[in-house]
Amino acid sequence: MKQFKYLFLGLGLFLAACNSNPDSGGKSVESEKNNQEKAKADSDNEMVFIPGGTYMMGGDNEQASPDELPKHKVTVNGFWMDVTEVTNAQFAEFVKETGYITTAEQKPDWEELKKSVPPGTPKPDDSLLQAASMIFLSANEQVNLNDYSQWWRWEIGANWRHPHGRGSDIKDKENYPVVHISYYDAEAYCKWAGKRLPTEAEWEWAARGKLTGSIYPWGDEPIEKGKPKANTWNGEFPYENNNWDNYFYAAPVKSFSPNGYGLYDMAGNVWEWCSDWYRADYYQMVNKPEGIINPKGPSDSWDPDETYAQKRSMRGGSFLCNDSYCSGFRVARRMKTTPDSSMEHLGFRCVKDKQ
Numbered sequence: 001m002k003q004f005k006y007l008f009l010g011l012g013l014f015l016a017a018c019n020s021n022p023d024s025g026g027k028s029v030e031s032e033k034n035n036q037e038k039a040k041a042d043s044d045n046e047m048v049f050i051p052g053g054t055y056m057m058g059g060d061n062e063q064a065s066p067d068e069l070p071k072h073k074v075t076v077n078g079f080w081m082d083v084t085e086v087t088n089a090q091f092a093e094f095v096k097e098t099g100y101i102t103t104a105e106q107k108p109d110w111e112e113l114k115k116s117v118p119p120g121t122p123k124p125d126d127s128l129l130q131a132a133s134m135i136f137l138s139a140n141e142q143v144n145l146n147d148y149s150q151w152w153r154w155e156i157g158a159n160w161r162h163p164h165g166r167g168s169d170i171k172d173k174e175n176y177p178v179v180h181i182s183y184y185d186a187e188a189y190c191k192w193a194g195k196r197l198p199t200e201a202e203w204e205w206a207a208r209g210k211l212t213g214s215i216y217p218w219g220d221e222p223i224e225k226g227k228p229k230a231n232t233w234n235g236e237f238p239y240e241n242n243n244w245d246n247y248f249y250a251a252p253v254k255s256f257s258p259n260g261y262g263l264y265d266m267a268g269n270v271w272e273w274c275s276d277w278y279r280a281d282y283y284q285m286v287n288k289p290e291g292i293i294n295p296k297g298p299s300d301s302w303d304p305d306e307t308y309a310q311k312r313s314m315r316g317g318s319f320l321c322n323d324s325y326c327s328g329f330r331v332a333r334r335m336k337t338t339p340d341s342s343m344e345h346l347g348f349r350c351v352k353d354k355q
């Protein structure tokens with residue numbers, strides 16, 4: 001059992017501290033409802049143009065971890081970006097049209113899975129190799145912050161339609177960010193929408209919201225000073241959340257003020273996939289006096305903590321990040337996990353090239 005637990009922690013765990021309701025009415029009622037849902041998805045499908053520019057990419061304060069350094073000169077071309085994380089309504093539209101089935105809704109393939117866990121890990125029992133995803137459960141007391149099993153659980157039946165497991169649903173949560181989305185799912189959605197995932201360089205440039213060298217999308221004011229600025233974890237993770245920002249789990253998109261470009265929830269709410277492979281030493285590879293233009297990430301992945309796993313990058317932090325442990329809501333903070341991972345606090349937004 002212990003090995004099994006480790007197996008699934010290896011699946012997608014990173015330092016994370018840091019429906020429809022079937023109508024009983026006739027077809028016309030159902031059709032009307034579908035039209036309304038589509039209209040809602042369309043009206044929410046808003047993008048904003050992020051002008052190109054040059055900036056110093058990387059950590060801005062003493063919280064910067066080694067993979068955020070050195071700060072280096074990066075130029076990105078202008079692009080369009082979704083103003084919000086992709087919502088349940090938007091993702092539902094995609095699924096309705098394409099019949100897409102997310103990674104979390106499929107029985108895991110052990111041959112694929114074993115590439116993401118320590119070599120020699122034995123195959124778990126078939127009863128456990130079921131369609132499932134990682135859900136968050138708060139602890140009752142202070143726990144070892146290196147032991148992710150204290151607050152994450154591999155939950156059979158958890159997926160985007162059931163964010164907190166089989167007993168939960170997304171009824172009346174059309175404008176919440178879709179979660180339990182793997183990299184493959186995010187990529188498929190963006191492609192369907194005629195868009196793509198942002199690079200880390202684009203994401204960070206956009207998150208900075210016209211500010212230079214600031215720690216957060218709103219500037220340098222600490223997260224818990226002034227008014228709530230993002231959906232994060234207020235208190236001691238993972239056992240005490242005083243809900244100062246009013247949301248224990250995910251919040252509806254646009255619940256907090258946007259940044260200087262009009263982008264919402266670039267800090268907190270849910271983590272957002274980027275297109276880059278993750279390498280801890282990537283910034284050293286691209287640190288050149290003349291700078292680098294439109295970096296798209298390395299050609300392979302390297303995470304010194306789990307060298308056997310190939311990981312993609314994600315940005316922005318989530319409702320599980322607090323300042324003392326994860327500080328994922330800093331614009332420069334990098335995070336990583338394997339592309340087949342799905343979790344209750346992991347979603348995405350898309351970008352589109354200038355046309």
Ligand SMILES: [Ca+2]
Pocket residue numbers: 231232233234243245246247248249319
């Ligand atoms: Ca919160």
Ligand SMILES: [Ca+2]
Pocket residue numbers: 085265266267268269270271272316317
């Ligand atoms: Ca976010």
